[in-house]
Amino acid sequence: MRGLSVAIAAIVLGLGVSGPASADPPRPAPTGLPPGWSFGEGALTWTSERIIPPGDAAVEFWSGERLLGRARGGPDLRTFVLSGGVSGRLTDLRVRIGGKRVDAAAPSGARTAGTPSAVPEQPAHPTDPGIPGPYATTTGEYTLPGIRLSTYPEPVEMQGVVVAPKGAPGKRPLALFLHGRHWTCFIEGDDDTIIMDWPCWGESEPVPSHRGYLQAQRLLASQGYVTVSISANGINGQDDADTDGGARARSALIRTHLAHWADWSGSGRNRAPAAVKAAPRADLDRVFLMGHSRGGEGVNRAALDSLDPPAAGQDGYRGRVRWTIRGLFLVGPTIFGHNPQPDVPSATILPGCDGDVADLQGQMYVDATRGVSAGRALHSALYMVGANHNYFNTEWTPGQAVAPAFDDVYAEDDPLCTAGLSPARLSPQQQQTAGATYIATAARLFVAGDDRARPLLDGTGVRAPSAGPARVPAHAIGANRGAAIIPDTDLTLRGARLCEQVPADPEQACGDIDRYAQGSPHFVPFWEPEPGRYAIQLDRAATIQPATPMAVAGAEALAMRLIVPPNAPATTFTVAVTDDRGRRTGLGTATVTGLPGSDGTMSYWAQEVRLRLPAHVRTIAGLEIVAEGDRPAWLIDAWGWRPGTPAPRPADLDRIDVGTLAVDENDEASTTYTVPVRIDGDRPARIRLFLTDARTYETRNWVADIVPGTTSITVPVAVAGNTTYGGDRRYVLSAKAVHGAVVGDHGGGVLVHDDESIPEVTITPAVTAAEGTPLTWTINLSAPADEYLYLRFLAWPSATGPELSSTDVDPAWFTENSGEDPEPSRPLSGTALRLYVPIEPGTTTLELTVPTVTDTTVEGPEHLRLLPLLDLPDTWWPIELPMVDGTVTG
Template sequence: MRGANHNFFNTEWTPGISQAPSFDDWFDQRHRLCARNSDTRLTATEQRRAGLSWVTAAVRLFGAGETSMLEALDASGAVTVPKLRDGAVWTHALGGDRRLVRPGTDAAAGGPGQLCRAMATGGFLFHRRLPICGVGLNELRMLHWFVGRTNGLPWPVQLLAEWQRAGPAGGLALDDPLDATGSDTSLDLRVTVDPREGAAPLRVRLTDADGSTWTSARQNLIAMTGHYIRTWWAQTLRVDLAAAPPRLDRAALTEVALVASSGSGRVWLLDAAARRPALLPVPDRSVPTVSVPRRTSTDEGDPGDRIEVDWQLSAPAPSPGRFAIVARSSFRASGGSVSLVRVPAGVSSGTVQIDYDSDTTDDLPTTRLGLEVVPLRDLAVGSDVGRLIVRDDDPNVRARVTRRDPSVNRGGRMTWVVRLNKAVDYKFEIFAGGPRTRPESEMMRVGDARRRWVDDHVGGRPKALLGPRVFELLRFRPGDHVERVSVPTRVNSLVHEHPRTLTLRFEGRGLDGGAERSTIRLR
């Protein structure tokens, strides 16, 4: 439901009824239909009606077994409801009665199509084996909570079909023949249309084990526009198999191909399925959950060192399972390391080696890494986030404060230089502020400093004490050795002129005792 906003579904963040400051935070203002100021945007009331309608449909389907509700929950095109004016909802009942064919897992690329890894890009264009689906689309994500680069996780595979003229555009060669018999059985393809290419008129060509083929009637898939379209804003392309001639053996389909009916276009095929309009019975089976410790800690050690982290299942694995642990620092912008764990049947606990960034240079006293559990096969998430604390064990960086000149003539610059004995590879900060000193009559005033600098840094009336207004944060970026605080003075003071001083107190890791005072005299 494009344009729907979670803020309209609770009491605390709904504009108009919450106590906390709240607003409609649907950000896709490029979307012609759904932008916040668009007439066609669903109102808050309409969004709640839509939520109510679909929750009700789900309860009636899953709770009461009313399969007529599949019309709302598993439709081939956009579903509209009178109460929503012309609002449209797209649905897929992935847990329905389907035999699923997944590109790369149950089928190879057939014809001119190409398998690709299902991530849109934000600068990451390479994968070891497959090209990336959706190059040029705006975001790189796997699951909705995974932002950024995470090499090593098994990304979903899709089929990319693109064409420059009408005709075959790509498809799937199935590993095993697909049985799509049954009077109401359809063949459902989940297809995402590239918004940059526009609507895609498509037909579907089916081939059976004897080589007989049949091509379905043309259907038009719209292009969903907007900023957040990724390669999985799919629509269902439903092929009515009742229309197929008897010569097509529906019990043994071996190829499913997309046939383009327009001059150019690009789509991604997420999967294909023989779909019966019904629910499957709930399986009598529960999947064990994986947990990692809430907190694990280690000394950093030397490059290449790893740490073993325990994991635990809620019950012995009934079948071989798989999960990954992503160790990620929120402090550094790296994508984190991925450890894959295979769990043999019958096993309920074990340890996994976690890679982290161990070096021989100074770091903050502790680095915190999140350990995120990603279930991959036949396992679910228990406590999904653990924390790994890595204690730095390398000599601390040392910082030294020097004055360029212990005294400066009026009109000159008072400059303090802070030097590190070595560069660091993290963001290192030292704070400089001016304490009150005795006697106060000798302390520099705001009017002793140049106006431009005063406006940019401290403000205040000319007679105000300058030191207590100074608040400078020296930021050493990775690789930096030297930072400065520099106060330009006026030739003619705005207040009465006799010698004055400015004392700064530097505070930060790396200074002897954590802090150091230094005074420069203004002559």
């Protein structure tokens, strides 16, 4: 089945709908697994009670706080499968999407204190990039032959909608838009069908997601930009198997379009499509990229791959770089690799009511650039209160889209985010207008170099009048900032505590901030735990001393990023600094009001405050922060700030790519393999590596220093060989930049194929028991395994006589293993009975029992026939074993 007919209203309300058997709501699971979970065909499967439409955030399976992997969605939009099987005991299973638990066992979470607060209105900024420019616009579309990307079996479309100014002189800057991950196909006139496949089949046609940003395109075109919004349905329909979520493929698609535009703006103008010829020639030295959701990660990767190209064999684009990317604008983006390009300026919208990328991981496009490069590029985060994920794209918005669309805020009673309930929730038109305004703001600053637009992005605390009622507080790092306080272990603290953003020990966490419920975008993990990421938890009066005095000469203000709890009333902070001569200077007070928050939002977000630095303060040897009241607060960092936007000068950074090595296991006691980690560059750099044994989930991490001239990093993986079967074994290596490097392919490792034979499993073919006593089968393995194996038993119609019924077995046992009530009485083969037997490593003998009960009815022998299926680690398909029978005598 490739597409599923579903009621779109059921998606909006989060309800289940009828469908094929595979789409039925989950029943209570067999012994050992929570409701909705099953283990079969060598894979772990979760079936949701409600439809979960394709989105941009990854669907992650967790065992407690250990990530098992990212699951692939099925065509029924309810079933998610962790391919390749899993290793080890499965306990405390959870499903998270965008950091939020979505499985049936998800806790409701503690209520966020207070009712959603109102964000104070900021003063209007005299520069308003949301005002249309002087040019009329023209719109057209082009389609080119599809291209092959990644390992996708089907070509990806080359299609774009062009909006350009009429009569604009000379070459014009080029703005390219890329949408995110959405369903790919629909059937015109059928509002009940959504399809996630490629290419579209039958009478279905592609969802025109690339036409969803026409308002922003027209605004930019009126201001003199040539704009193109490109389609990526072919990636969306095939990126499930990509470990990077399709980032590499999206980058290659973007760069292929840019290469065509470079041709069309030069000697290849006569070969340009009509829509391009109707536009002015594009200036490829002034390129601006906008990406929504996974499109945001795609444009970031395109910027990274343009400045530091990947090796030819790793890339779907094989041409020269003939463009310069001046800036990025990211809307609700993913960043699975925590690998931002630090030297290309960026601005990121974090939608306060995002129901897809709910953890607001796009914050890492700011925070994860800190210290990586020279820090000249501005990186801004814009927290848009009341905005959801989908409505920035009109083709994802009900009432505007030609295909089925929905509100990604599922909750019907969220006091902040439910449409029609909360006055803070933006309408689609308000959200789209605010988005277009800030897109134009970033273009004006990054491409046109108009510094008058900077205060709308850099935390100055002003608003763009064209953004209407949208409240969009901002903060930033980079540009004309110099570090004053960066939380780290070399600080001396009094009245404050250094806390870990992604701790191994909960005692070291940053207070009561939950990373997954009512949490902080600043604490989104790359890996768990993740050393080296800190914040400062402030008590009422805190003193912070850096290891050496920090130079702030020339700075006009001290800029601090401070978190207060959501919905907290205005909190006043009194601030003073001490210089390297011991001279104390009071800077005055700053006030921070908690952002509006609810159970469904990530509202522990740092707001920027600035206090004037007198000219005589040239160093900071100590920072004092006294908070009013007893509410908690956290300092993310502090900077010496002065106005202006220096021209970015991309540093010569090393590029790191992690590969995968596949080997066959041998019988040696230990064999050491080396993970392929490629380095391109000749500068000193530092990265953090995480190596995880996917069987034990044990992770070790360390910082690797790269010496100039090094072309690879030696990451040895010792693999113990043996003569017992245990399935394939995986060792996952992930890399994250610390300083002097960018990371392209962030994940890889070693895959060890088991070379031993699968143990032969034999089960007693037939057993007999008296009514009221258990049927017991003995299971024998010809040899022990060194990994968990699983047996499933399916009830089958009896061929020898009357069948054992649902009321002939223990009722609690029956319900636990079927999810059904034993009444009315019916043959077990007509129920959902599924028996699961885990085979622990080292075990060669075990039993399966079926408890029967007595009744007052005089009966003859009753029979139970079972089909055993053996599930193996790291395989999709089970081994079918001979049928076994049981007979109960009255």
